[in-house]
Amino acid sequence: xxxxxxxxxxxxxxxxxxxxxxxxxLCALTVGTLLASRLSLGPPWHLLVALAIAxxxxxxxxxxxxxxxxxxxxxxxVFATSLVFVALLIGxxxxxxxxxxxxxxxxxxxxxxxxxxxxxTHVQPGEREQGEPGAIGRPPARE
Amino acid sequence: MPELTARAAPxxxxxxxxxxxxxxxxxxxxxxxxxxEVLLFTGLFTAYSIYRYLYAGVFEEASRKGVELWAGTTNxxxxxxxxxxxxxxxxxxxxxxxxxxxxxxxxxxxLGCAFLGIKAIEYANHFHEGQLPGKFYTFAxxxxxxxxMFFTLYFIMTGLHGLHVIAGxxxxxVMAVRAWREEFGPEHYAPIExxxxxxxxxxxxxxxxxxxxxxx
Numbered sequence: 001x002x003x004x005x006x007x008x009x010x011x012x013x014x015x016x017x018x019x020x021x022x023x024x025x026l027c028a029l030t031v032g033t034l035l036a037s038r039l040s041l042g043p044p045w046h047l048l049v050a051l052a053i054a055x056x057x058x059x060x061x062x063x064x065x066x067x068x069x070x071x072x073x074x075x076x077x078v079f080a081t082s083l084v085f086v087a088l089l090i091g092x093x094x095x096x097x098x099x100x101x102x103x104x105x106x107x108x109x110x111x112x113x114x115x116x117x118x119x120x121t122h123v124q125p126g127e128r129e130q131g132e133p134g135a136i137g138r139p140p141a142r143e
Numbered sequence: 144m145p146e147l148t149a150r151a152a153p154x155x156x157x158x159x160x161x162x163x164x165x166x167x168x169x170x171x172x173x174x175x176x177x178x179x180e181v182l183l184f185t186g187l188f189t190a191y192s193i194y195r196y197l198y199a200g201v202f203e204e205a206s207r208k209g210v211e212l213w214a215g216t217t218n219x220x221x222x223x224x225x226x227x228x229x230x231x232x233x234x235x236x237x238x239x240x241x242x243x244x245x246x247x248x249x250x251x252x253x254l255g256c257a258f259l260g261i262k263a264i265e266y267a268n269h270f271h272e273g274q275l276p277g278k279f280y281t282f283a284x285x286x287x288x289x290x291x292m293f294f295t296l297y298f299i300m301t302g303l304h305g306l307h308v309i310a311g312x313x314x315x316x317v318m319a320v321r322a323w324r325e326e327f328g329p330e331h332y333a334p335i336e337x338x339x340x341x342x343x344x345x346x347x348x349x350x351x352x353x354x355x356x357x358x359x
Contacts, residue, residue: 016234023227030219030353037358043199050354057350065230065343067336073167075174082178086185090192097196107288108197 014070022064029057153331162330169333170340177344180307184348187300191355194296198289205285205293206359209274214265215357218258219349225254226346229315229339232322237332241325244335248319251342255312262305269294297356304352307345314338 033053041049063069068076097105159165195202232247268274273281276298280291318338321327327335 013234013237016231019227019230019234022230023223026223026226027220030216030223033354033358034216037354047359050358051351054351054354058347061226061343061347061350065226065346066340071170075170078171078174078178079181082181085182086188089182089185090189093189094192094196097193105197109200109288 018064022060025060026057029053029060153328166333166336169337173337173340177340180344184300184303187296187303188351188355191296191300194289194292195355195359198287198292201285201287201289202293203359205274205290206356208284209269209272209282209294210297210357211265211268212357214261215353218261219353221254221258221261222346222349225251225258226343228254229342232318233332233336233339236322236327236335237329239325239328241322241327244327245319245323248315248322251315252312252319255308255315258308259305262301269298300352300356304345304348307348311338311342311345314341 033050036049036053037046040046062079068079153162155162155165159168228247228251232244232251235241235247236244273279274294275281275291276295277291280294282290282294315338318335322335
């Protein structure tokens, strides 16, 4: 190893074979995700499988090509923190969309098929006993 | 390695104790920048998630009929291979074999050109077929709400990624010249390693764009 004579070699320097092995694994995973997408799995699974394979490939690139495996320390923390914010942003925004009253989302496949709500669907729980069903949330009647 | 002994002492800025500290500081700075890049793309991935949630059926149809699977798959292999050549270039630059490192970076640049060329063919097809954002959308095979939004997101995400490819190729070209001049060695290799980090991030983002735009 030519840098053996230098005392300031920063960290263990692995051979080129490891990069080729990672490249083979990345190619195999790409073929895998291509084949999995042709299987027509069910609605949640095709997306989950594709994203899991993409995450595995990204992990290989980050750990070996980007040397996070060899270089301990704060770089890992920085990258992991950015991933936490990715999960927060996408996760919370999706939760927001998924838990909205349908008509609060912009017009889409589901809302365009949405039957106009009848008068009764606006009745809140327990409201009927108070005399005027459907009053909560309805704009005041104009004379 | 005759070049090793002939090389001048690596540049050490006076505010660092030694090369090790300087290299680690440079790496940390680059990782912080890469984190901000990740968050830049996260904004677009979030927009994609919302519209895919709202228009799941149309997005799948547009992905099946509107984009060329062969192009996306080929580009994935092209970018993965370019990442390999960049990683090998850094490896050989550290061993003091600057000419070989420069040649490997040259291969990476050619692969980057191939990526952009395939992307250009795809863009030309999209323009021809009217698969365009907003009111310019005239693709008859996929209609309905959300169809043009798929291509709005497609163009923004692949376009921003393409800009990153161009920026990364510029940086790699500079590093190829510096490696050819035998500037790097076992102690001084932070510039080429950091340029490699940027290129790997470009690859990383494509790894997620490929299934989301071409495979779903």
